[in-house]
Amino acid sequence: MVVQERDKPFRIAIVGGGIGGLFCTLAIHHHCSAAGVPVAIDVFEQASQYKEIGAGVGVGINAARLIHKLGIGQKLNAFAGHRTGVWISFRRFDNSEDIMTVSVKDDQAIRQAPCARTDLLDLLRETIEQREAATLHTKKACKRVEDAGSSVRVHFADSTTAEADLVIACDGIHSVVRDTFIVDKPVFSGTIAYRGVIPIASLSNWPFPSYSVAWLAKHRHLLVFPISKNEQLNIVAFVTKPEEDVSDVKESWTSICDRKDVEDDFAGFDKTPQEVISLMPEQPSKWKLNDRKPLDRWHYMGGKVVLLGDAAHAMLPHLGAGAGQAMEDGWVLGRALSEHLSGAKNSHFESLESTAKLYQTVRLPRAQKTQATSRAAGDTYEMQSAEMLEKTFEECIPFIAEQTRERMKFVWEEDLDAAYEKIRDGLDGKEPNGNGPSTIAAGKAVVPDVSAVSIEAQ
Numbered sequence: 532m533v534v535q536e537r538d539k540p541f542r543i544a545i546v547g548g549g550i551g552g553l554f555c556t557l558a559i560h561h562h563c564s565a566a567g568v569p570v571a572i573d574v575f576e577q578a579s580q581y582k583e584i585g586a587g588v589g590v591g592i593n594a595a596r597l598i599h600k601l602g603i604g605q606k607l608n609a610f611a612g613h614r615t616g617v618w619i620s621f622r623r624f625d626n627s628e629d630i631m632t633v634s635v636k637d638d639q640a641i642r643q644a645p646c647a648r649t650d651l652l653d654l655l656r657e658t659i660e661q662r663e664a665a666t667l668h669t670k671k672a673c674k675r676v677e678d679a680g681s682s683v684r685v686h687f688a689d690s691t692t693a694e695a696d697l698v699i700a701c702d703g704i705h706s707v708v709r710d711t712f713i714v715d716k717p718v719f720s721g722t723i724a725y726r727g728v729i730p731i732a733s734l735s736n737w738p739f740p741s742y743s744v745a746w747l748a749k750h751r752h753l754l755v756f757p758i759s760k761n762e763q764l765n766i767v768a769f770v771t772k773p774e775e776d777v778s779d780v781k782e783s784w785t786s787i788c789d790r791k792d793v794e795d796d797f798a799g800f801d802k803t804p805q806e807v808i809s810l811m812p813e814q815p816s817k818w819k820l821n822d823r824k825p826l827d828r829w830h831y832m833g834g835k836v837v838l839l840g841d842a843a844h845a846m847l848p849h850l851g852a853g854a855g856q857a858m859e860d861g862w863v864l865g866r867a868l869s870e871h872l873s874g875a876k877n878s879h880f881e882s883l884e885s886t887a888k889l890y891q892t893v894r895l896p897r898a899q900k901t902q903a904t905s906r907a908a909g910d911t912y913e914m915q916s917a918e919m920l921e922k923t924f925e926e927c928i929p930f931i932a933e934q935t936r937e938r939m940k941f942v943w944e945e946d947l948d949a950a951y952e953k954i955r956d957g958l959d960g961k962e963p964n965g966n967g968p969s970t971i972a973a974g975k976a977v978v979p980d981v982s983a984v985s986i987e988a989q
């Protein structure tokens with residue numbers, strides 16, 4: 532059992548300063564501060580600044596709830612878009628007729644927060660700086676990690692090294708830390724995405740001011756949702772293509788194309804979606820959508836290295852859930868670490884390895900379910916699922932409503948703290964540890980939780 536000596540902080544190296552890495556930093560700081568255990572966190576980001584490129588990200592209610600628990604939810608709401616009763620409307624590509632509308636009760640302080648990635652990352656970074664939660668490094672591209680006995684040595688491209696008691700790999704889908712332990716590659720989904728953001732005011736007439744709209748056709752669908760106080764429209768245009776046709780496309784903001792490519796791919800769509808496309812930047816981003824095969828182990832070197840976010844469970848964007856799942860990882864890891872470091876009396880916290888195992892036990896099944904469901908959702912929207920593959924557009928319509936209705940519920944409605952406590956305390960019927968509840972109540976919410984959103988398909 533470890534009780535962290537007060538004068539000797541536990542050293543944590545976070546590799547990668549994206550949404551997962553920065554949220555995890557704040558979550559560890561939050562839980563460890565509450566438990567009174569000193570930690571020294573260093574974040575190592577390969578880029579020259581902590582910046583996301585201008586696109587949108589849907590922060591689901593599950594992730595928004597965690598951001599509120601960190602005490603920065605009001606700031607999130609101040610720059611996010613907001614829904615007014617409807618979450619998404621699925622429409623026919625050719626005449627915009629409604630296929631299915633999903634409503635969402637979203638009038639609480641803790642709610643869906645579709646926002647600009649830059650705003651979200653800035654909020655996380657500024658909060659880290661204000662709380663002095665970590666030292667943020669830039670231009671530190673990790674090349675590999677090495678077992679140094681009781682610690683881990685992180686090697687960087689500039690030939691420097693850093694030593695830590697724990698390394699958390701938050702370096703995304705192409706994680707080099709993951710590559711140290713596993714031989715696998717990103718898996719192409721069969722779909723690419725064009726991405727862009729436009730001001731809503733630039734559209735001649737926009738009848739859907741507060742919610743997402745997806746125009747669906749066979750092998751193509753155009754998703755848009757308002758971000759930034761509903762002033763900007765985030766656009767993701769998905770197209771299914773054979774792999775040989777997209778060999779030049781990368782999973783990166785550096786991969787761009789001519790707007791004409793999008794216009795050609797979405798020929799035949801109704802007037803409103805066509806206008807949206809016509810207002811995209813002249814050279815929109817063109818992404819290859821990859822995920823990874825499920826990974827059954829997220830901790831290595833006796834628990835001294837753990838994977839988090841896309842490094843652990845890269846998923847397709849069709850549930851808008853990858854960043855939220857990364858935040859859930861960070862929250863649970865923060866809780867588990869604070870209990871381990873403060874010597875909580877529970878067999879899960881006897882060693883770093885057993886603590887890392889608890890983190891994995893809580894998070895892996897849910898993240899993998901989200902990964903698999905994201906793939907299935909993409910197949911539904913592109914009309915590629917087994918039931919729809921051979922069917923015409925008209926024949927596919929009933930399947931869309933049926934296959935979509937229940938999908939978001941499990942992502943949004945999870946009570947993450949309750950799930951964590953159940954497993955920690957051996958009440959899940961799987962891994963009883965016999966020691967009863969932990970002796971500290973880490974992870975106290977800064978603001979009270981509110982009831983989950985209710986989701987209802989019309």
Ligand SMILES: Cc1cc2nc3c(=O)[nH]c(=O)nc-3n(C[C@H](O)[C@H](O)[C@H](O)COP(=O)(O)OP(=O)(O)OC[C@H]3O[C@@H](n4cnc5c(N)ncnc54)[C@H](O)[C@@H]3O)c2cc1C
Pocket residue numbers: 546547548549550551552575576577578587588589590591671672673674701702703704705706707724726767818839840841842846847848850851852853854855856857
């Ligand atoms: C088209 C599209 C739309 C999406 N929409 C949504 C959405 O609406 N909602 C949602 O929740 N999710 C969405 N996602 C998924 C979401 O973007 C990812 O799941 C999320 O960004 C993962 O966060 P991460 O921090 O794990 O990885 P990343 O965001 O990839 O961050 C990794 C960080 O590590 C850094 N890094 C990489 N390698 C190294 C290295 N060797 N050394 C040091 N630093 C390194 C990178 O520069 C980066 O800053 C979408 C994804 C796509 C492709």
